[in-house]
Amino acid sequence: MxxxxxxxxxxxxxxxxxxxxxxxxxxxxxxxxxxxxxxxxxxxxxxxxxxxxxxxxxxxxxxxxxxxxxxxxxxxxxxxxxxxxxxxxxxxxxxxxxxxxxxxxxxxxxxxxxxxxxxxxxxxxxxxxxxxxxxxxxxxxxxxxxxxxxxxxxxxxxxxxxxxxxxxxxxxxxxxxxxxxxxxxxxxxxxxxxxxxxxxxxxxxxxxxxxxxxxxxxxxxxxxxxxxxxxxxxxxxxxxxxxxxxxxxxxxxxxxxxxxxxxxxxxxxxxxxxxxxxxxxxxxxxxENVAPYEKMKLSLLNAGHSILGIIGALMGYSTIDEAANNPDLHAFLRAYMKHEVIPILGNLEGINLQKYEESLLQRFGNSYIKDQIERICSESSAKFPIFILPTVNAQLKQKGSLDYAALVIAAWAVYSLGKDKNGNTIHRKDAIKNILQEKALASKENPQVFLEIESVFGKLNQSEIFVAAYTKAYQKIITYGIEKCVADTNSKILNKN
Known part of the structure; x- marks a missing residue:
């Protein structure tokens, strides 16, 4: 032609x-x-x-x-x-x-x-x-x-x-x-x-x-x-x-x-x-007011992308659709949305959250898009405070579920070490990449150190409830690997051990 x-x-x-x-x-x-x-x-x-x-x-x-x-x-x-x-x-x-x-x-x-x-x-x-x-x-x-x-x-x-x-x-x-x-x-x-x-x-x-x-x-x-x-x-x-x-x-x-x-x-x-x-x-x-729409989108779509990106990278995937089509990770993301995000969104007039959730999972799994995980994970230090932490803080206020978000943040700490489950290098782009890696390395001795990055987490490390959930999740990942932790979280085994 x-x-x-x-x-x-x-x-x-x-x-x-x-x-x-x-x-x-x-x-x-x-x-x-x-x-x-x-x-x-x-x-x-x-x-x-x-x-x-x-x-x-x-x-x-x-x-x-x-x-x-x-x-x-x-x-x-x-x-x-x-x-x-x-x-x-x-x-x-x-x-x-x-x-x-x-x-x-x-x-x-x-x-x-x-x-x-x-x-x-x-x-x-x-x-x-x-x-x-x-x-x-x-x-x-x-x-x-x-x-x-x-x-x-x-x-x-x-x-x-x-x-x-x-x-x-x-x-x-x-x-x-x-x-x-x-x-x-x-x-x-x-x-x-x-x-x-x-x-x-x-x-x-x-x-x-x-x-x-x-x-x-x-x-x-x-x-x-x-x-x-x-x-x-x-x-x-x-x-x-x-x-x-x-x-x-x-x-x-x-x-x-x-x-x-x-x-x-x-x-x-x-x-x-x-x-x-x-x-x-x-x-x-x-x-007149866009707030309900943007809160829904940031907490579900953008957070979902980051979750698939960070955990998918640790699992060795390179594209979002690969991560989204992993049965355990798919179920994990669905459960995160259902148990931790949707309860804090309230009643959004004119929005069917269940249908929106289903459409997101379908979009993430579109095998023709091939969205690179490396792109999605870039500048995570600017994304987590906007996409993930508002959900964490809302759940803390109402004493709700934190297990899924805690595992995601623990996975980010492990991700920041720069290796996937097979020992392959994870290419990371972040304005504070060196700080993230430094804190991730120190977290091997004390997992809570990663939460001390105040420009990202604010005062989250002062929450005993979240620190406990995060520390447990981190130790599980280090001990059993990310895939077993994701599967176990779905079945609630993580919370019982």
Whole structure:
């Protein structure tokens, strides 16, 4: 099959083999600046926006911003492809639905020209700034609940405001320009997996502003909105085989397509101070209060992913579907959801939790997605406080079940030693990887040491009930191995011994 390099010039040549944008991209105005143009953004927000542009909307194009030096590859790819990329949906039956997305009409590389990015964010035509900067990007200290001013990059931004390195430096300078020029404010919308992500964004930004540009804070409070949102779509890292298959089956030479599952969800609080796209016409849901939806998703889906990732890695698996299709681990995750998560969610109007749980287990087990465990486990120190610990703390308050969560955290301590059950190296990526390993090594003598990482666990090590459950689980894993512990927990043997 003849293949064509994906770009604007070749786009018409692909229309017979794949769905392409039905709008003139040159006439689309940029109304959104998005920071963090990774796979999830391209499978989610950019997909919703592409659908909207196909409905003759012209003023909500996206300017993608690559914030970090690490983002050089994605920036160069989008630049070479005129912002185009292919979204490949891996259906449950193994079939593939392919679509070229064109909603990213501009793209900037922040390290190359910081002032250009600041100017773009301050542009009058930009009404919304959206973020996918990962959980760790919010510079939040779990122990104190406050902004981390010890971060060297934050200190750099305070000293060099015109050449920032963090999202807070960029937003501060852009909003300052809007204020000085007498422009209207804008909406800053987080699309990350953080409960109350809008509240978090507002709190962290204002914390920085009150130190860096204190006179700007009142203007932000009056002119900037921060809606909360819940986002959901499993989007594994693109593998070389995905690129090859796309080229061979569709004739599309795309250097970085995005693969994802068919399920997608976006629940948003309708609080956009300068206007917004009609995303509800293409499947998004606008609500007054997103908290019940995000709590459900973070506690079930995101926590479930982390559980399958950590325990699956110890079992020697490399993909989430392998872990999810292990009968004992499947049963363990189901029991965790049933006994420890669902009891603390309360009554969620309009939500059938049993059906949601079943859909999650089905999605996790999709053997065509091949989500890499290494990706899911990356930056676990930022994920556990958000996905797992709220459930633990809620169960402690109501003196409920802790056995499953205790085993998960004990498994994370063992995982942090860096070896699976067969002695193979586990490749770990975490901002505090060295601290995790240091505490994991010390835990061989005293398991409780791992819980002393205050930035992750807060004061959890002061709970005698949890420490006892965690210590028992840890010793069981060390003595009998992870597989037997998972099986025994399912049958309650762990709690009787």
């Amino acid at each position: 003849t293949s064509y390099k994906l770009n604007s010039l070749n786009l018409p040549k692909l229309k017979d083999s794949v769905s392409i944008p039905q709008y003139n991209r040159e006439k689309v105005k940029t109304g959104i600046v998005h920071v963090g143009v990774g796979g999830f953004h391209r499978a989610h927000q950019a997909f919703y926006t592409d659908q909207l542009l196909n409905e003759s909307v012209t003023d909500w194009g996206i300017c993608g911003v690559a914030l970090l030096d690490f983002d050089t590859k994605i920036y160069n790819t989008l630049k070479d492809q005129n912002g185009l990329y292919t979204l490949v949906v891996k259906e449950l039956d193994g079939s593939l639905t392919k679509r070229v997305i064109g909603s990213i009409v501009e793209y900037l590389f922040a390290p190359e020209d910081p002032l250009l990015v600041i100017e773009k964010m301050a542009s009058p035509e930009v009404k919304i700034i959206t973020l996918t900067i990962t959980e760790g990007g919010y510079n939040y200290n779990e122990a104190t609940g406050e902004f981390d001013f010890e971060n060297q990059l934050i200190q750099h931004d305070q000293k060099h405001p015109q050449a920032p390195k963090t999202i807070f430096g960029y937003l501060t300078q852009a909003l300052k320009l809007r204020k000085e020029r007498g422009l209207v404010g804008c909406t800053i919308q987080s699309c990350d997996n953080i409960q109350g992500n809008g509240h978090m964004t507002k709190k962290m930004l204002l914390s920085y502003v009150l130190v860096a540009e204190p006179e700007l804070a009142p203007w932000i409070l009056q002119n900037v909105s921060f809606p909360n949102a819940m986002v959901d779509r499993i989007t594994p890292a693109t593998a070389p085989i995905d690129i090859t298959n796309l080229k061979e089956t569709s004739g599309i030479d795309d250097a970085w397509p995005v693969v994802c599952e068919p399920f997608i969800q976006w629940v948003i609080e309708d609080d956009f101070i300068a206007g917004r796209p009609a995303w509800e016409t293409v499947g998004a849901q606008f609500v």
